[in-house]
Amino acid sequence: MSPKLRRTILAWLVLSPLVVTTLFPYAVMLITALKPATEVLTPSWVPSRLAWENFVEMWEATGFGRALANSLYVSFLSTVIAILVAVPFAYALDRYRFTGRGWLRHFLLVTQMLSPIVLVIGLFRLAAALGLVDSVNSVVLVYGAFNIAFTVWMLQSYFATIPRDLEEAAWLEGASRTGALLRVFLPLALPAITVTAIFSFINAWNEFVIALTMLRRQESYTLPIQIFSQVAGRYTVEWHHVMAASLAATVPVAIVFSWLQRYLVRGLGLGAVK
Amino acid sequence: MRRSSPLVPYLLVLPGFLLAAFIILWPLVQLGTIALSEVNRFGQLRGFAGLANFAAILEDPEFLAALWRTVIWTVGIVFGALLLSFPVALVLHQDFYGRGLARVIVMLPWAISITMTAIVWRWALNGESGLLNSGLRTLGLLDTNIQWLAQATTAFPVQILIGILVTVPFTVTIFLGGLSSIPEDLYEAATLEGASAFQAFREITFPLMLPFLNIAVVLNTIYVFNSFPIIWATTQGGPANSTDILVTYLYKLGFAYGKLGEASALSLIMFALLLMFTLLYVRLTARRGEDVA
Numbered sequence: 001m002s003p004k005l006r007r008t009i010l011a012w013l014v015l016s017p018l019v020v021t022t023l024f025p026y027a028v029m030l031i032t033a034l035k036p037a038t039e040v041l042t043p044s045w046v047p048s049r050l051a052w053e054n055f056v057e058m059w060e061a062t063g064f065g066r067a068l069a070n071s072l073y074v075s076f077l078s079t080v081i082a083i084l085v086a087v088p089f090a091y092a093l094d095r096y097r098f099t100g101r102g103w104l105r106h107f108l109l110v111t112q113m114l115s116p117i118v119l120v121i122g123l124f125r126l127a128a129a130l131g132l133v134d135s136v137n138s139v140v141l142v143y144g145a146f147n148i149a150f151t152v153w154m155l156q157s158y159f160a161t162i163p164r165d166l167e168e169a170a171w172l173e174g175a176s177r178t179g180a181l182l183r184v185f186l187p188l189a190l191p192a193i194t195v196t197a198i199f200s201f202i203n204a205w206n207e208f209v210i211a212l213t214m215l216r217r218q219e220s221y222t223l224p225i226q227i228f229s230q231v232a233g234r235y236t237v238e239w240h241h242v243m244a245a246s247l248a249a250t251v252p253v254a255i256v257f258s259w260l261q262r263y264l265v266r267g268l269g270l271g272a273v274k
Numbered sequence: 275m276r277r278s279s280p281l282v283p284y285l286l287v288l289p290g291f292l293l294a295a296f297i298i299l300w301p302l303v304q305l306g307t308i309a310l311s312e313v314n315r316f317g318q319l320r321g322f323a324g325l326a327n328f329a330a331i332l333e334d335p336e337f338l339a340a341l342w343r344t345v346i347w348t349v350g351i352v353f354g355a356l357l358l359s360f361p362v363a364l365v366l367h368q369d370f371y372g373r374g375l376a377r378v379i380v381m382l383p384w385a386i387s388i389t390m391t392a393i394v395w396r397w398a399l400n401g402e403s404g405l406l407n408s409g410l411r412t413l414g415l416l417d418t419n420i421q422w423l424a425q426a427t428t429a430f431p432v433q434i435l436i437g438i439l440v441t442v443p444f445t446v447t448i449f450l451g452g453l454s455s456i457p458e459d460l461y462e463a464a465t466l467e468g469a470s471a472f473q474a475f476r477e478i479t480f481p482l483m484l485p486f487l488n489i490a491v492v493l494n495t496i497y498v499f500n501s502f503p504i505i506w507a508t509t510q511g512g513p514a515n516s517t518d519i520l521v522t523y524l525y526k527l528g529f530a531y532g533k534l535g536e537a538s539a540l541s542l543i544m545f546a547l548l549l550m551f552t553l554l555y556v557r558l559t560a561r562r563g564e565d566v567a
Contacts, residue, residue: 008370028398043408085290092286113552115500122301145297206387224389257385
């Protein structure tokens with residue numbers, strides 16, 4: 001047996017308890033989502049047939065479409081806000097030396113550590129003062145603001161890897177600072193900005209407690225709240241619909257996240273640990 | 275470098291700073307005002323109350339129970355995740371067949387919203403129809419169905435386990451970053467000197483990983499302390515508040531019981547605790563951060 005094969009067997013053996021426990025809930029989600037309605041309450045592992053119609057039914061039954069639209073709106077707009085203010089912020093932190101720079105980094109860290117939950121009562125009153133309670137725009141504002149620290153952090157660590165020489169060469173050739181920024185720096189930074197924007201989008205997509213607090217009417221629910229509302233405080237839960245909805249709400253995002261994860265690791269690693 | 279106005283960096287930073295500061299400071303001022311006032315359940319301030327709200331919180335037996343549970347919750351998840359993640363990271367750092375797949379599976383909970391994971395667990399843990407009971411019975415580990423979420427003695431440990439599972443990916447990530455930062459030649463030198471694998475682990479891996487362990491503990495403490503969806507989406511702190519931690523109790527105080535004054539006081543107490551953790555993190559990373567800060 002080759003050493004690598006032996007290592008492989010040992011590695012999978014050590015990992016197997018974690019792998020099984022990790023996959024278990026998602027297997028449950030998948031199996032339940034594909035069970036015919038009559039079999040949902042029987043705890044069997046194999047459905048008698050694959051009930052794809054659950055996905056069609058759940059769309060109506062759980063109000064999936066409207067919640068999906070709300071989630072897309074909230075995640076997209078809050079990401080645009082966060083990126084628009086974070087790009088110049090991160091550029092300044094990386095390319096300029098100025099008084100208060102260290103202090104700003106600490107400020108970002110504190111906002112990153114503060115989960116919105118400890119401020120939730122104050123945030124609710126803020127939304128009330130702005131007349132935004134029940135409006136998805138209140139959630140957009142809060143997500144956008146709370147994503148600033150994360151996006152600046154990620155962007156700055158990537159900006160630091162873009163060589164200054166390129167911009168300086170452009171200045172020597174007579175480009176203005178702004179011109180060099182727009183024509184040399186931004187194109188090089190675009191991949192980093194895109195990746196950061198996707199993570200910001202996913203953060204907003206998955207957020208729970210702010211949406212739960214601010215959004216009181218079904219019409220404004222985002223996906224996590226909409227699906228939660230199908231489960232909480234009900235005597236009968238249509239679990240096959242709930243699981244089909246959870247699957248539809250998570251799988252696309254999970255694929256993108258898994259694909260881009262190494263960038264997250266690198267970005268956070270550069271910014272947070274090094 | 276071309277001369278530009280010294281104001282430029284401040285102008286670039288300004289919009290982001292103002293928005294982030296506004297969204298934190300405005301609610302914070304509100305919380306301070308409410309916490310020091312007498313408030314009715316519609317949120318109208320009825321005059322100055324001094325520290326009465328803080329006193330009410332500190333005497334509230336539900337608060338003390340939730341505080342104690344938060345300690346168990348945080349310590350349990352942070353150290354559970356640590357104990358699990360360290361060997362997993364060591365394994366994932368090795369070269370073996372299917373490593374890419376193993377990494378994706380271990381990281382999966384990070385890719386999926388915690389709310390959804392918790393909702394799925396709520397269903398899997400269902401007493402009669404849940405697949406956990408049926409799976410355990412098939413394996414012969416269980417005779418009668420357990421109503422996992424119906425009593426705190428089983429619900430809370432299960433919630434902690436779910437918490438550990440969703441905390442593992444981030445922790446493993448930090449550890450993998452740490453492991454790849456250890457230069458290979460250290461191990462080669464150790465092997466040349468005749469060190470055993472265990473000695474190499476004790477003398478090289480562990481001490482060099484210590485800073486990463488510290489960072490994982492502090493960051494996870496902050497995240498877990500704030501973690502709301504697992505408990506809310508499985509039991510909502512029930513039955514009878516027996517699985518409440520501070521964040522869920524805070525939410526109930528503010529939005530279910532209408533005790534806004536006490537909820538604001540509790541928010542400020544938690545804010546102070548978080549600030550303490552954050553300062554600890556800053557201290558831990560300060561030395562390493564100096565070259566970039």
